[in-house]
Amino acid sequence: MTDGAFGSTLRLRIEQFAPALCGVDANLARIARAQADAAADGIGLVVTPELSVTGYDVRDAVHALASPESDAPYPMLADGPDVVLGTIERDTAFVPYNAMLHLRGGRVLHRHRKVYLPTYGMFEEGRYFGRGDSARTYDAGGGWRVGLLVCEDLWHPGLTWLLAAQGAHLVVAQSAAAGRGALAGGVNGGRFASWDAWEHLARAAAIAYGCYVALANRVGVEGALCFAGGSMIIGPDGAVLARADDLGEDRIDAELSLDAVAAARRPYAHARDDDPRLMARELSRILGER
Structure with missing residues (x-):
């Protein structure tokens, strides 16, 4: 299948790589080669x-990018x-968003703007990005309903539930998750102890809602951030179908398959x-009582 049309079966690939910080042309060339x-x-x-x-740690370059x-x-x-790529888009008010785009033929089939912006510890996204306000599935063809999430969004199960309530068969998540606990390692053999939590989240969503979860993380280093790799594709029964390296x-x-x-x-x-x-x-009741 090379024409972008989905069928009842779909071959999916996660391209785990280290985007160049502020290197838009180089990154697009890299993605085009992967395509x-x-x-x-x-x-x-x-x-x-x-x-x-x-690249992730764009800081004040966000508006130029x-x-x-x-x-x-x-x-x-x-x-x-x-x-499916990740980029920075601005709206008509010139607010920049951390955006996830599903492209077909170079055109946007669906876009998701990151809802939950981590602004704690080493992360400062709330300083630079506007906040998305929706989580919607879309018809990708061949009977597939797909939903998109970006990184921290996956840590808020309400968003995954919203996609499941709209009939999602596949949840695609992007992340730029840093690795922590490198010396401790993970219980599943990975180098980073922190990545176990991501696997638990992805597998729990797949099992609870009977859907595929594809989680694409990046690798590389930007400043103090060492990204954890470990991208994975989870089956609707919760099995790990494929797992990427956690450093390279x-x-x-x-x-x-829909079957x-x-x-x-x-x-x-x-x-x-x-x-x-x-x-x-x-x-509604909870909000009314606050």
């Missing part, structure tokens, strides 16, 4: 890490499979029994 390689390998969707176009929102911003990615650039593939989604949901009835009206009613 060409994916086309040759029959991949239908290539997922890159958070802010893969600009922000591009205006456009439906066709990347003609250099017009040929080949679909690509890597690419991982998996074949996804596997259906099979994972047969032992349970979570999607059937979910009650969004109850959630809306109780949230």
Whole structure:
């Protein structure tokens, strides 16, 4: 599958790499090469890490790097499979957003703006970015409903639930997660103890909602930040289908199918029994009591 059209089965690739800080042209060239390689390998969707176009720690360069929102911003990615990339977009009020774009033929099929901006510890995103205000699924073709999340968004299960409530079969998450606990290591053998929590979050979402979760993290170093790699593709039964290296650039593939989604949901009835009206009613009550 190289024309960007999804079928009931989908070959997905995570392209884990170290984007150059503020190196937009170099990063786009890197992504274009990855897309060409994916086309040759029959991949239908290539997922890159958070802010893969600009690098992560942009600070005051955020406004210079922000591009205006456009439906066709990347003609250099017009040929080949679909690509999910991360970039900085500005709105008509010139507010920059940490944006995740699903491109098909170089045009935006769907965009998600990061909702939860970590501004604690070593992270200062709230100083530089505007905050997104939605989490919506979209029709990617072939019967697939897809939802997008960026990094910290995955740590707020309410967003994942919103995607599940809208029928998501695949949740694609980008991250620029730093590694902590390098000396301790992780229980699953990784070099960074902190990455275990990401795996727990991704697998829990997949098991609870019977959906695939593709988590694309980056590698490399920017200032004090050493990124943890470890990108993974999780099946709808919670199994880890593929896992990337936790230090170096890597690419991982998996074949996804709607049949596997259906099979994972047969032992349970979570999607059937979910009650969004109850959630809306109780949230309204909680907000009213504050």
